[in-house]
Amino acid sequence: MSDTTEFKATLTRYLKARIPFISIRSAERARVLDLMREVVATLNAPVYVHTLSQGTRELATGRSVNEDRSAAGAVDFASQQFAQRQNLSVVLTEISDIEDDTASARHLLDVVMLAAEHSGVVVVITTKPVWGQLQRAGMSLALSYPTEDEMHAIIRENLDAYRSHFPIEWDADDERRAAAILAGISRIEAENIIATLLANGRVSKADMVELMHAKDRIFADISGIERVAVRGTELNVGGLGGLKSWLDKERPLLTADLRERGIRPPRGVLLVGVPGCGKSLSAKAIAANWGLPLYRLDLSTIHGQYLGQSESRLKDALATADHVSPCVLWIDEIEKGLAGAQGGGDGGTSTRLVGQFLYWLQEARARVFVVATANDVSKLPPELLRRGRFDELFFVDLPTPQERREIIDIYIQRGLKQAMPEELMTELVELSDGFAGSDLESAVREVVKQAYLDGDAAVTPDLFRRSFINVVPLSKTAPEQIENIRAWGRERAVPASGQPIGAAPNQPRPRRQVLG
Missing domain, CATH: 1.10.8.60 (Helicase, Ruva Protein; domain 3)
Structure with missing residues (x-):
């Protein structure tokens, strides 16, 4: 069962049960309303929806029932209607100040209590948490962004409408790859990106790169991770034959559909070794060679002065990485950002950060390839090195x-x-x-x-x-x-070189007498 199918089934049960308050967490208001129209079509009960642009209307027909466009006016109108009729549902899309114990939250709670007396339902679509006392009066739902399968259907629907008008080179595999790239964004964002490609008068296989760049631009101003520009002409890495062979083998798996095999996409590598031997350059080279955007997570900027602030910042940064996937996430000198994990000198913050990072590394399913580098191996937390955290641990030695x-x-x-x-x-x-x-x-x-x-x-x-x-x-x-x-x-x-580590001991360098 897809996330959308499960959402519709749960929402249908809540409406049939006449749960007096339903909060829906989603940034896709239009998509939620479209799904609600499908659900309402199976129910014999009136549903009103309020928006700031159009006031209060019937959800099914769009007929206006109240011209007052303000959110406060919509709540007052809902209160009047609940007192006069049974089985009415009202959807509020622009309600504010209900995250905490505020006058607005208490007013809405009073309306919810009135709705409960008359088998009414108040539905709130929001991107923020809801005041606890208000939320306990009902149930909550969340609508995730479209899954890969749903994104594939969106792409196919938008392309099929133009196949008779424009040359479209994408085959089924290309559509699947595009769906993997666009996973993590909203339906309207995906439709905007596809429309931008169609505006060229054709959709070619080369547009797959533009697809990544377009998604990247959506998250360009989101804090937490830093976008790193890579120039492929300057990113040739000499040596490291063992690492390069491993990367060539793993590359197709990053965008492949591996669900039937029950395995996850590659999660990344930990590069340790001698300072100055190309570990950081390798992260840039991987992004350039794979044609993926590169983001840098600086753990030193994650730490905050207040309790829980560091953990919150890391959670936001990793969530951003999930949204911009597929991408390469570069964590330079990871041991410095997690230095307090072993000594416990920071009140346990570093230990909690390690636990949070490892949980994400092991459980997240987004196509984020992590390249973490470390110079001082003595400061690496032991749990970071356990098999299964990273796909491989490479040692970068002095070049042969x-x-x-x-x-x-x-x-x-x-x-x-x-x-x-x-x-x-x-x-x-x-x-x-x-x-x-x-x-x-x-x-x-x-x-x-x-x-x-x-x-x-x-x-x-x-x-x-x-x-x-x-x-x-x-x-x-x-x-x-x-x-x-x-x-x-x-x-x-x-x-990483494919040769035994330190196999050839260093010999004293000859010092030459150079004239002039």
């Missing part, structure tokens, strides 16, 4: 000689637009033993800066050598720290 060659070539091609002589490349790979990816970028950047200032003629093998020799990597300044990180990774993680 072959990976260093790839990374150096990427930065040289990007900054100098030229090929590196093989002999010099081999020499630089040897000089960069123990370098992290950030160290390699820094060394090449110095050469690129010199080329910009003095011209490409200034780029010589000696300039490359000096630039690489002047970099002192973390593996030289803190080798014990690197070895401790590697020892942790060998026992708990899969190597």
Whole structure:
């Protein structure tokens, strides 16, 4: 049974039972009223609906019954009608100030009591909670956004109306994929997006990317997570062959319909390892390669000064991520945001945040692919590492000689637009033993800066050598720290490079006497 079918069945029972007060939590007023018309058609009882634009009308026929368009006037009119007739239902769509014990809430409660005496029903459509004493006078309902199946029906209905007028390239699989992308938004928002595509005079397979961007724009101003712009031309990641192979295998599953198999879409990866080796860049590269929007959740901004504020902010941020799915959610240095979970020095807030995050990670079914990164593995809560939380735990080590060659070539091609002589490349790979990816970028950047200032003629093998020799990597300044990180990774993680972690011990780098 779909959510909409269950909603209609429950609403029908409530109306037949003459529950005096029914609150419906939904942001889709028009959709709720459409469903109510279907329900009312099966019942032999009058139903009035009030809106600010049209006053009070009969729901079935649209005939006006009260010209007063104010919410207060609608409540007074309902009170008069309940005193005069039996089995009347009144739907209020614009009632306000009923979340707490206010004069409006007490007035409405009095009207509900009058309705109960005459088998009447007051229905309130709202997006906010209802004052407890008022809510206990009746029952509550919630109408969720359309499910994937319902969204598929909406898409097919809107496209079928134009198939004889416009070329529409989408097949059944494309419609299913579009439904997965648009899940989490309202019917009218989905119809607006489809109408925008139809305004081009055709619907092509390439429009699937525009579908993601259009949904993304709906949530562009929602707080909690930050939209990160990704430029694919700058996001080549050298090495990490094991991680890339795993991602290629998982990619089709993110938008596939897996319900018949009883499995959920991929939930994400936890990347741990040596600082500066491409963990954060990998999050951006995944979003760019998969053609998905990238959002960043900064846990340091989640923490608030009041009790429960941090948990509320995290809940809102994760709910926003669910709404903008399918997407990639990047959580950088996750251990810093959850640092108090083990020590308990923050009154238990971090522990509660960990529990809330893990519950969402395990139970949520939205197509949100999480890429969490961590440098200080000693601060990671143990429960975060349990199998089943993330789909995989990868260790990002110092790049191997072959990976260093790839990374150096990427930065040289990007900054100098030229090929590196093989002999010099081999020499630089040897000089960069123990370098992290950030160290390699820094060394090449110095050469690129010199080329910009003095011209490409200034780029010589000696300039490359000096630039690489002047970099002192973390593996030289803190080798014990690197070895401790590697020892942790060998026992708990899969190597992102596809090679054994720290298999080739670092050898002392040769120091060359460079003239000039």
